[in-house]
Amino acid sequence: YHAGWIVRVVAGYLRRFHNRTTATVVATADLRARLNALGFTNLSVLGRGVDSALFTPERRCTALRAAWGASEHDIVALYVGRIAPEKNLELAVEAYRAMQRVGGARRFVLVGDGPQWAALQKRHPDLVFPGALIAQQLAAHYATADVFLFPSETETFGNVVLEAMASGLALVAYDYAAARMHVTHGETGVLIPYGQAAAFVAGAVELARSPLRLARIRRRAPASLASVAWPRVIERFEAILSDALGQRRSPS
Incomplete structure (x- = not known):
């Protein structure tokens, strides 16, 4: 700014x-x-902290995936937060496009509102923009996705990191703030050296190419948050x- x-x-x-x-x-x-x-x-x-009674894999919704045009075998990427320049969302879209190219990634859902919302929607009409959500609706969107793309470089903490992990998503994020505190690289998420955009894209692509690794991270992430x-x-x-x-x- x-x-x-x-x-x-x-x-x-x-x-x-x-x-x-x-x-x-x-x-x-x-x-x-x-x-x-x-x-x-x-x-x-x-x-x-994170409310693990609200943000839980149990809120996964087959009907919501169907509304997105994704089956249970497809990979759905998610972002939650402000739709604004400081969130580095063009990199998130780039990572998703790379995941699409290697196969498996079917949808990218961006939950939130902000000054970039209209421009991003116009440039990428195939992406899903449900707007700002709260409570059970938000929790269902988390749990119904598979990968959380979070390329922001401006976080003080990043509550969405905990919400995504508690919901059973495989996180791809830069190695700082909440991600550094709570993610074990390769086990409960994917940590990327801070500011390295190409490595961020590569980390997302690796998950798309490795369904077993993706499933393992998604399974382990919620259990790793007992301390929060x-x-x-x-x-x-x-x-x-x-x-x-x-x-x-x-x-x-």
Whole structure:
């Protein structure tokens, strides 16, 4: 959004504000390291949770796949999020087209809304654009797809990573933020070196060419997220609050 010229001013203000607190909670260890380098202190890492009762492979819907024009033997790719330039969606489309060329990939469904929605739909009329969805409708779209293409390079965390994995999708994402925290490469998803577009496309193509690998990743992904059930995340948050309260009460 061409706002780089104000970064130093905003960072200075935020640093002064946050360094006066007992604790600032950040989403990832990577973000903590970046903020430490900018002079921020008193940082605690707390990742996000996922509602595994809502986002589950059990919400897979044969009728929805049929509405997309896909059988159970086809590969359906999915993206969920803002339809905007910072999400790098042209790369997601490129990866899907490459999957089509090697066979197996039948549909690409892009759930969400944003400034690129109309332009992408016009350029790619064969793709599926259901708009923004919530709750059970969103969960069904996750579970009914097979591969989650997520080439964004601008995430603080990326909640959709957890939602996709909990829903039994094989994730293809850059190796940072939530993907770095929760994906074991080749076992519960596919991690791509950050910013390497050609490698992202190749990672997606490899899944299209390897149905057994795709099935294995989809099966293992939900079980890998036990540590991010919301009760566990809340326990960690309570521990951070308790520690901060103890520091405030301790004599200086």
